[in-house]
Amino acid sequence: MTYANPDRNETINRLINPKSIAVIGASENFGKVSGRPLKHLIEKGYAGRVMPVNPKYEKIAGLTCYPSVDALPEIADLAIIALPAAQVxxxxxxxxxxxxxxxxxxxxxxxxxxxxxxxxxxxxxETAEAARVILLGPNCLGFVNAFENVYATFSQYADGETGAGPIAFVTQSGAFGTAIAALIRQRGLGLGYFLNTGNQADLDFAELMMALVEDPRIKVAAGYLEGLSDGASLIRLARKCRDLGKPLILTKVGRMESGARAAASHTGALAVSDAVFDAVVRQYGVMRARNEEQMLDMMEVFCQPRRASGNGLGIATQSGGAGVMMADRAEEVGLAVPELGVKTQARLGEVMPAFGAAGNPVDVTGQFVARPELLTESVVALLDDPEIDVAIVWLQLMTAHVDALLEIFREIQERTQKPFLVCWVAAPEAAIKGLRAMEISVYPAGERAVEAAAALSRYGMLKPPGDDRVVSVINIAPEGSTGSGMQPSVEASNWLREAGVPMARVELAENEDSAVSLWRANGGPVALKIESPDIPHKTEVDGVILNVNDEDAVRSGFRMLVERTRHHMPEARLAGVLVQEMSGGHVELVVGVQRDPVFGMIVMVGFGGILVEVLKDVTFRRAPFNPNEAKAMLDELRMSAILDGVRGKPAVDREAIAALLSRLSHWASSMEPRLSELDLNPVLVGEDGPSVVDCVMIFEDRLTSMPDAGVDEPA
Known part of the structure; x- marks a missing residue:
């Protein structure tokens, strides 16, 4: 619920940074929930006016206490309500x-x-809407604005030192969110804002974060989500963060959903909510962390000021084994560990000991303790190589050499521009504090450092979002539509062809003579397929016959399909038999659309044909999107190399497949109020491009579309 208020944004900003606060239900017992915010505001030095409200007291901690809201001497920017639910x-x-x-x-x-x-x-x-009051909560811990010492919270996090810093963190969980906030403090990263949304009766995660990222003191936005109902607002937030150059890091639980709902299309069966969430947030440049530890690792790498522009990783290590381990993990998470250039190898050869390694990883051995310039010059040379975009320096222990090593890293930082991370196993506390003071990210384990470097690389390689306006709007109720339910194949195919999707020609025969006429008109072999509004997958009733090319075969095929269907599904309504031109292609894809309740129209592409639900080699995007985004979808498929030709088969035209996906996404977006599911399976792809040979299109009447995410405006 959000009420229509022209100054809503201003009100949210006053909530976050109030000049005066009324505490309703305030207690003189600072150990109680209703007393703790007063304690924090007083002890932390909040500069605004604090006005306790409770008829039981005349004063609390030297502050005048007012008997009622109406008795307050001024209109507070914010009220903290700590009352029983029945009084709220x-x-x-x-x-x-x-x-x-x-x-x-x-x-x-x-x-x-x-x-x-x-x-x-x-x-x-409803009461808040009528009273024109915006709400954070109920059932929430409140929030901390550490910049202005606003402690509108009873969280134990506020008991400790809460120095302001460049991170804004919004959490849907109070207890788990507090734990993450404590870990941020433990790392010394600096938390400028901490907000708990509670039940989200009004303000939700995205709207709150939209306000926080406007603060120029914030460099990184992070959130913990347990659920999401408004995908459009999250997309607007992601776009805003990208426009501001501030990474948005999310941890969302509920990754593994036990099964998908029954659906008529393969897309519906495969579009489990977390897979869709993961694909959509990546589409809009959000960095997703598996857990709280990985979230903090990402926070740390994005708090340092340097950015990577590619995925080339350089590794300098004290241990050859550690270097191999990190190189293995780098490949798994999408980083390249490139061979160093001739000039770089020559530079390394001038300083490396004979038993070191001048490749990538660079093994500097333990000799740098006696010769500090060995580590300095090796890392500088590594970062100067044009194929390297980010580097990791691995070392362990070195308790007696902390000061010398900090000086080495300071010199490396002064002589380079590219980001480098330090993996210091069993690092002394002084080393960790010293590196973070220099804004150098430090990690206790090699794989964690590699994953942080991968996040930095992915963010740096994000392409500017393209113009994703809907470029062709199809009539919301196409002529020939039968209303809700599965649409006739011929009409569905024609609508898609008009939208630019390459559909194989198909016509409906209601009897044998009609089927023969359609075969003759085709001028070549045809496929015969049973047509019924009750049969979404024709192969399940053995309802397809391929390569039919004479009159007798057409007639017998027609009769055979009808008999098979009546045997397998005697109750099915039969419309006739489809006569379709034969299409060729050595690659078999499945393409589909599903109307997701959170994000709207979702497009899927994958390998598999009839085995798609077994292979599950699929990827998703929110519609609409441009051909470049479609090409990125193809790159994500595990079997993507098949498109480039394997075992003597020629490569297929990725551009043509991408064009199909992009055009379909625009059509699907324009059909959002009507289209529920669409399955194009198989899509046969050969040297001449893709051809869609089967279509299951399901309408579900819906007069109002999903909340607008701004897709009709240039991104």
Whole structure:
């Protein structure tokens, strides 16, 4: 729920950075939930006015305590509500009457408590809308704005030192979010904002983060998600972060969903929500972390100021074994470990000991302890190589040489421009603090350093988002539409052909004579396929006969298909038999569209044909998208090399496949209120390009489209 308020953004900014705060239900017991925010605001030095509200007290900690909201001497920018759930709606109504437009609600007892709680939360949302009050919560820890010492929270995170820093962190989980915040503090990365969304009766993750990333002091945005209902708002946030050059890092739980709902199309069966989420956030440049540790590793690498422009990794190590391990992991996560250029190898040869290695990884051995210039010159040479975009320096222990090593890394930093990370196994605390003070990321394990370097590389290689406006809008109810349900194959094929999708010619024969006439008109061999609104997958009733090319075969084939279908599915309604031109191609793809409840129209491409649900070599994108994004989809497929020709088969035209996917995405986007599922399977691809030979199109009437994510505007 978000009410229509022209100054909503301004109100959110005042919530985050209030000049005055009213604490409703304040307690003089600073150990209680209702007392802790007062304690934090006073002890942390909040400069604004704090106004406790509780009829039980005249003063709390020297502050005047007011008996009611109406008795407040001024209109606060923010109200903190720490009352029993049953009193919250009346409180919000009073806030609106006073002119207070923003509230943080600690109170539990709402949607998390079952049907009665959900009803109360619905009433709260309606009350807030009527009172024109925006809400953070209920059932939330509140937030911290460390820049302005705003501690509108009872979280134990606020008990410790909370020095402001370049990270904004918004979490849907209170306890787990607090743990992540504590880990950020432990690393000394600096958390400028910490917000817990609670039940999200009003403000949600994306809207809050949209406000935080505007702050020029924030370099990195990070979030912990347990669920998502508004994909459009997350896409707007991702676009904004990219425009601002601020990485958005997300950890979302629920990665493995046990099964998919029953669906008529392969796309529907394969489009498990997490796979779609993962594909869409990558499409819009979001960095996804598997867990809290990887999230922090990404935060750390993005807090350092240097960016990678490619995926070439250079490794300098004290241990040959560690170098091999990191090189292996680098290949797994999409980094290249390129051979160094002749000039670089010559430079390394001048400083390397005879028993070292001047390749990549560079093994500097332990000799650099006696000869510091060995490490310095090796890493500088590595970073100067044009094939290297980011480097990792691996070492271990070195407790007695911390100061000397910090000086080495300082010199490397001064003499280079490209990013380099340090993997220091069992590093002394002084070493870690010293490196982070120089804005050099440091990791305790080789694979973690490699994964951080991969994140830096992926972000640096993101292409500017293309113009993804819908370029062709098809009539929302095409002529010949039968309403909801599976659409006739001939009409569906014609609609797609008009949209630029290469469909094999197909016509419907209602009897044998008609089938023969259509075969003659085709002038060559045809495929015969049963047509029924009750049979989405014709092969399951043995309803396809290929390469039919004489009159007797056409007639007998027609009869055979009808008999087989009546045997396998006697209740199926039969429309006739499709007569389709034969298409060739040595590569078999499946392409589909699914209307996702969160992100809208999702396009899928993959390998497999009838085995698609076994192979599951598929990838997804949110529609619409341009041909470059479509080519990236093809690159992601595990069997992508097949497109380039294997075992004597020629390569196929990736550009033509990408054009098909892009055109389909625009058509699907324009059909969002109507199209539910689409399966193009198989799509045969040969030297002459792709041809779609089977189509399952399902409409589901829907008069209003999904929330707009700005796709009709240039990105």
């Amino acid at each position: 709606c009346d409180c919000v109504r009073d806030l609106g009457g006073k002119g207070i437009r923003a509230a943080v609600i600690f109170s539990s007892g709402f949607g998390e408590m079952g049907e009665a709680g959900k009803a109360l939360e619905k009433k709260l949302a």
